[in-house]
Amino acid sequence: MNMSGLLSALILLIIQGSLAQHVRVEPEVVSYPGQTVTLRCQFQNPGATQLTQVSWIFEPTNGDRTNIAVFHPSFGANYPTISPVSGRVSFVTDPPSLENPSIKIREVKMTDEGRYICEYATYPSGNEQGVTSLIMLAKPKNLATKVTVPAGKTPVIVARCESSNGRPAATISWSTALNGNVTTPIETKNPDNTITVQSVYMLAPQPSDNGKDISCVVSHRTMTQPETFPMKLVVEYPPRVQIVGYDNNWYRGRTSAFLTCQADGNPSPTTVTWKTLSGLMPETVQVQENRLAVQKVDDTLNTTFICEVKNRLGYGRDQISVFVREQAPPSSNAGVIAGVIIACILAISLLAVLIYFLVFYNRRQQHGYRGTGKPTGAPYDSFTRLFGSAKSSKNGNGNNNTPIYRGEMGLNEKTANQGMHPGGVALLETTHTQTAEDILLSREMDEVERKKFDELEEEDERYDHFGGGGPILQLRPHNDDLDDDMESQRDGSVISRTAVYV
Template sequence: MNMSGLLSALFLLIIQGSLAQRVRVEPEVVSYPGQSVTLRCQFPNPGENQLTQVSWIFEPTDAERTNIAVFHPNFGANYPTKSPLAGRVHFISDPPTLDNPSIQIEDVKMTDEGRYICEYATYPSGNEQGVSSLIMLAKPNNMANIVTVAAGKTPVIVARCQSSNGRPAATISWSTALNGNATTPTKTDNPDNTVTVQSTYMLAPQPADNGKDISCMVSHRTMSTPENFLMKLVVEYPPQVQIVGYDNNWYRGRTSAFLTCQAKGNPVPTTVTWKTLSGLMPETVQVRENRLTVQKVDDTINTTFICEVGNSLGYGRDQITIFVRDQSPSSSNAGVIAGVIFACLLAIILISVLAYFLVSHNRRQQHGYRGTGKPTGAPYDSFTRLFGSAKSSKNGTGNNGNNNTPIYRGDVGLNEKTANQGMHPGGVALLETTRTHTAEDILLSREMDEVERKKFDELEEEDERYDHFTGVGPILQLRPHEDDIDDDMESQRDGSVISRTAVYV
């Protein structure tokens, strides 16, 4: 066919389509079985054409055309008896007219689905027609069920889902966490023009799959929302057994030791049997259902215990060997260790506090006078060095013979004349209590303050040596007195102050 032929054919199709559109019909009509449906038809603008007759033709999906209703203005309406719709179809208007040849079908069936052609016979244009499609809907009956299976390694059907007698065919889908596969849905056309859809789920079932969720969802045009079927998988298997309760600490004399036989299976286990590998059950053992209790552990418990559990599919068993210890292992010493650590920490804290106070006290003593009790920073002037800070006894030996007051050698501020007066037979200069100190002595003592302060640290190191000195060199020592300094001092006319009872030994 050349190009001109193709163009001619396309032009004819366009003309025919434009002419066909002159007959007005509803392109699609939807109905359900048992209802009544109306098919409308009209030729609104015939123009110069003369309408002579109108006919309705039924064209099934898989069958030939059949006239179901004819109207002629002169001969009236006619309904062929060989029509599959005979007795159920008629024109709406009575009597019918060419202006409104619409028809109504009562008690529609699924087999009534197909194309309905409204055809006008005109003169001189010929026949013109419009086509309406009748779509029959049928809400399906949906169902799903679980298939009880035995555990195994071969894939089998574990669940089915079916949508029956629907129009059009339903859609089936699966939702599950199982590691299986859904089969391709199969469609079966029923005699009443409905469709049945079926799908299955296959899995190699394991005991762990028992009770897991699986759902089937059916979607259809007649349902506003999909219908969901939630199910739980059923997998049967023999009992799985485990003995618990042994803590590896069964020692001689232990009481109330026990073992528990835990078992699960489908169907539920019905029998539990305890026995030993040797065949003899120790006398101290009591068995009650799945619990084995040992009243007192002895050497007869040093054996292997076996628990057997059975259901309708078979038996499962577990065993455990008991080792009886000579004595109870020592209890955990975590508490003892914690107590020791706490005690050590407390001791360290106490020792640290004690050392701190001892060091502080020692430093305060090093910065004050020995035996005076004065804190660091107490006045350290010539009066204290010359006259002491405490009372002396009347015999000049000091309180209780204490020799811890500051010690001065013969060159610490007293002139040679003063040191030689009242020489004690032991080589120590003794200053009589009645001797009056001159202003020269006090001034000389005060001028020595700065030098004494610088040498104070060196003198402290030498104190111990002089405290135990047994030689005969001249030593000047101020004894503490029992009365306060204010009571011991006496003011002179020249403004100086001297001690009443200063004793030098």
């Protein structure tokens, strides 16, 4: 088509549209069965156009046009009796008028759906009209059913879904994890102009599909949300049987051994039968429905046990061969080894924690000590008490009169000098390596040793003023040329550094 042809067609459509705009109607009216529907019509701005008559024409979806109402200013209103809405249609106003020829239809039916044409007869322009589409809605009745089927390899219908007597046609869908097929929905038009939609779900059912979920979902214009019908498939199959309980560790003398016959079927199994391949059930075996209880294992159990289960569709069976061992297999010591390893780890961890706290406490005790190992300004401290005076010398310039106690403090000591206190107390001068335990003990014994030292001082004073009796020790003159092993004392006597005095 050339450019001029397109332009002419466009102009014609514009003219037709402008003419059609003179008759004002509603393009679409929606109603439900049993209601009263109003179809409005009005001729706009007639101007010099003379209106002579108005008619309403019904055009069904499939059928011929039919006049249903006519109004003439001189002859009045007329309702043809052959119309499908005869007796239910009338003009809204009484008497009607050409300015407002709207009509109403009572108790509308589904068959009333179609096109309604309001047509004016005018002079001099001729007939002009407007078209209203009446859409009838009908809420459908929805239903879904499951179909009981036997297990098999051929696809069959396992579920149905139907939406009946709806207008317009409903939409049906399926929701499931099954690997089946959905057939094309079948639509059937009913005599009352409603539509029934049917859909089915097909599947080659297996025993494992029994009880699986499947849902039919129906959507329709009259429903605010889709309607869902959940179902569970019903697949029938003969019993599936399995014997459990044998651990391959039946040895002579074992007690409390069991075999259980597990069966699954639809419909549920009705009978359970135990047999042996030899035909005789051992005397030590008790049959308890689907369970075999062995009181004591012996050689008669070296056989094959068979379990048969039946239901309405058939039966299933399973068998297991038992081998009786001479004695129980040695128990695994893996648990003992694991327990020993865990105990060792815990012991090592505990020892590490103990050492850490001892070292930490030792460092706190030594806090503030200098390189000599003695705290500043401590005239009488635990270090001196434990290790003796640092002023003792080979030539006797110092002396070892500080009391040191060996057995009570548990020190690893080596005798360096020995002497006799004037009060007759044997003294030992010791040297050893300081430990955390020494420091802890020295703190606890501090007050006791001070009291003992004071008592020794008092004895010294009493000895110096003693006036009676003979000398306790035999004295010899002090000599600068004494042996290195000897050391002079305050009372003029000499004692050996290495000898032990009791």
